[in-house]
Amino acid sequence: MANLVFALSTGFLGIIFIILTSDNQPLLAAGQQTQTNFSFGWEDEYFYFLFQERSWPDGLIWFDVDPTFSPRVKTAINYAINYINNHPDLCIKWLQRYPYRFDSNSSSLVSFINYNDTSRTTCNSWINRRGGQQFIKLGINCVKDKLLITDKVLLVEAMVLHEMGHTMGLVHEQTRPDRDCYIYVSPFLATRSGYKRNPSFAYTSQFPYDYRSIMHYESYNLKNFRAHDNARKLGRGDPTLSELDVHRLSHLYCGRKSYCEEHNNCATLYDFAKTNPKCWRKGPVYATDPPFIELGSQEHGEEIDIKE
Known part of the structure; x- marks a missing residue:
């Protein structure tokens, strides 16, 4: 041996x-x-x-959403979640947990947080599953910058999907x-x-x-x-x-x-x-x-x- x-x-x-x-x-x-x-x-x-x-075991990703997000950002998150969950060629499922809270006892949880990015625009996430509660940070200024680009009306949705891609390991x-x-x-x-x-x-x-x-x-x-x-x-x-x-x-x-x-x-x-x-x-x-x-x-x- x-x-x-x-x-x-x-x-x-x-x-x-x-x-x-x-x-x-x-x-x-x-x-x-x-x-x-x-x-x-x-x-x-x-x-x-x-x-x-x-x-993520069995392709199941539990998540919750910060309730302080604007309706526009909540719509973007819902769009991206539904896009992945309903894609005919994927077996990955994002499952929402209620209520939203910080949870140090969670084994694996993704939280979308309304991040106050005052020093620099911040939209980021961790690569793949890290164990415990991890975050997809959607910064206020980061979202605002995306909304200023008027020729791409779904750019916030694209940004959310990009960050979810990182969470899934891309x-x-x-x-x-x-x-x-x-x-x-x-x-x-x-x-x-x-x-x-x-x-x-x-x-x-x-x-x-x-x-x-x-x-x-x-x-x-x-x-x-x-x-x-x-x-x-x-x-x-x-x-x-x-x-x-x-x-x-x-x-x-x-x-x-x-x-x-x-x-x-x-x-x-x-x-x-x-x-x-x-x-x-x-x-x-x-x-x-x-x-x-x-x-x-x-x-x-x-x-x-x-x-x-």
Whole structure:
């Protein structure tokens, strides 16, 4: 029998104990399959191991709503909840608990809170399930900013759905380790919260880059943030999931095969990178051991730093 090593990893998914074999590979549970590498070489088993530890059991997410929200925001929350609950290709259900209260004894609960973001606009949430009561903060000024954009009447609903995406385990698409093959992020933005590349274990490599994901920021300044292909738009701006968003959630919670499994292989998706001068050819630094990260906060907008 192989010698076992116990490792501790802390990060946006919380504190995780990982059992390693003598060759520094995660020990998989009975029946758990090792995922195949399809793209730039990151180890998918790290992602699936961590996701399994912090996903929502049976896809059930209990939540409550701060009663001090304006009717407009309550409508947006109801829209996003109903959108997920009634989606024909998803098995995730958000179930409301009454009454709204702070509950230190709750094992897993999501609270939408009317956040007084006086210092800066704040709309954020935790990635996946952290245990206990966790929050989706919808800041007063953050909501006000969305309402000022009059050409997109459902932008508040889209923002709520984006934050719920984080709660269900989705990470910003523009922070994927291979993002530079698809988009340009200026040095000015590249180290800022929400734009800094995340480590590979935050993503499965079995899905192509999704320009139109609800988790992708839109481009408001082409000088600093844009797709290499000028014909492509970034983000959505409407309160719906992209086709790949749905596929990813269905894969993670509902037993659907990944994009690469359904299409047999993803290798051809990355052939262009061999000759594309705009692609980040150095590639991310992939650790042979599970990466250790250090966070000041585990909310989705905070930076993640690899600790070698």
